[in-house]
Amino acid sequence: MKPFSLDDLAAIISARGNATSAASYTKSLLDAGPARAAKKFGEEAVELVIAAIEGEKQAIVSESADVLYHLLVLLRLGDVSLSEVLDELELRTSQSGHQEKASRQSVSR
Numbered sequence: 001m002k003p004f005s006l007d008d009l010a011a012i013i014s015a016r017g018n019a020t021s022a023a024s025y026t027k028s029l030l031d032a033g034p035a036r037a038a039k040k041f042g043e044e045a046v047e048l049v050i051a052a053i054e055g056e057k058q059a060i061v062s063e064s065a066d067v068l069y070h071l072l073v074l075l076r077l078g079d080v081s082l083s084e085v086l087d088e089l090e091l092r093t094s095q096s097g098h099q100e101k102a103s104r105q106s107v108s109r
């Protein structure tokens with residue numbers, strides 16, 4: 001069986017756009033709009049920060065799952081596909097993070 005992927009979760013989130021908010025938490029988030037979804041994302045990110053600082057592996061796994069789910073909801077609301085984000089990440093593989101930062105600093109000088 002094919003391993004579960006972020007594409008699979010993104011497809012579930014997209015399909016929930018046709019559900020009712022009574023039946024689907026995702027649909028209730030989508031209906032509430034970007035401000036509500038962004039707030040939930042921020043809350044989950046803070047919970048991940050706490051888990052990471054405390055070094056609790058199972059909590060890091062669980063909070064990371066929450067962050068990824070809420071990120072995909074935000075992408076859906078912004079009409080941004082996961083592949084657009086992956087394309088951006090792929091572009092960045094051509095240089096190191098240090099090089100990218102240095103190029104930004106030389107432009108702003």
Ligand SMILES: N=c1c2ncn([C@@H]3O[C@H](COP(=O)(O)OP(=O)(O)OP(=O)(O)O)[C@@H](O)[C@H]3O)c2ncn1[C@@H]1O[C@H](COP(=O)(O)O)[C@@H](O)[C@H]1O
Binds near residue numbers: 013016024025040
């Ligand atoms: N992966 C997730 C997922 N991760 C986290 N959550 C929900 O995100 C919420 C996290 O918020 P909190 O912990 O703050 O819980 P809460 O207080 O109940 O949330 P709020 O009332 O404040 O929004 C919880 O309700 C979780 O159930 C998720 N809800 C849905 N999914 C996926 O989406 C699918 C569709 O779900 P529905 O849209 O509900 O059918 C599910 O089968 C899953 O695959």
